[in-house]
Amino acid sequence: MVDRQNRVGSKFGGGGVSSAQQSERERKDRLRELALETIDLAKDPYLMRNHLGTYECKLCLTLHTNEANYLSHTQGKKHQAGLARRAAMEAKIARQKGETDVMLPLRATTSLTSSQTKVKIGRPGYEVSKSRDPDTNARCLTFELHYPELDDARTRQPRHRFMSAYEQRVETPPDGNYQYLLIACEPYETVGFKIPNEKIDKGEGRFVTHWDVEAKVFTLTLHFLG
Ligand SMILES: [Zn+2]
Known part of the structure; x- marks a missing residue:
């Protein structure tokens, strides 16, 4: 053709x-x-x-x-x-293989010892998208996690924290080029995303979390500095 x-x-x-x-x-x-x-x-x-x-x-x-x-x-x-079709297709193949180029989900085992006896209902569904700030060209990641089975979404909401490669126990040997973003919301399993070990912009509007109580969707957007 x-x-x-x-x-x-x-x-x-x-x-x-x-x-x-x-x-x-x-x-x-x-x-x-x-x-x-x-x-x-x-x-x-x-x-x-x-x-x-x-x-x-x-x-x-x-x-x-x-x-x-x-x-x-x-x-x-x-x-x-x-190009858009091709990118969507490649992203789909990467998801099916369970990989993306900068991050992969992993089970976090550290700091969960106190709650390990509780019944877990599996991992939340998630989507990760990469973009760039149109003004500064800073790299941006958006994480969207879905907690459809959560009963008490009004009183319980996902929490996040960052963990260094040396703090986590899931991947050995630790790779200092990466850090981990953990997102926890019981009774769901905590998920960890492996992201580049670069400074994260904590300025206003640069690091944003949002908990949608109705949809039970947690969104976190971050920008890397420089
Ligand atoms: Zn062409």
Whole structure:
């Protein structure tokens, strides 16, 4: 399947250019400049140069006459949607394999000795998302934990704490590149997330927890400093 609009040799029609077309072209030029600054073509896994000397997008199966045309394509809806689909698929596969690149859930055993005799009702469901602050580019993690079976959500709410690699007893040998974020809410099991051992921004609005009593969902958002 090849996108006809991007076939080699296709050109804009000649003749007068309306102001709408003009501004659209200027917009594309700006996008192209932006793309040229931020994309390293050598590292783009979807760009392929074919034997005719033109370029192909392996993600969208489109043809492009030159690098700039390809870059412009990468800023378009079709390619962006393709990237989003691919990312969602990879995240799903990673979840099925029980891994993500910076963190993994683990059972926390430290500091639970007093409550280990109580009946546990399993782990809460959770989602972790990574993003970047649009202004400072600081890395941001959001943890969302679900406690649907909790009876007394109004009086009991999840608590969190950070633990160093040397304090925890689950992973040996300890790896000082990581720290652990523990989230506890009995009778659920405490879960621990392994995150980079970097300073966490405790400034206003930078570290936020929220307990939704109705939905029984706990959300924690954190930003790393620097
Ligand atoms: Zn593409």
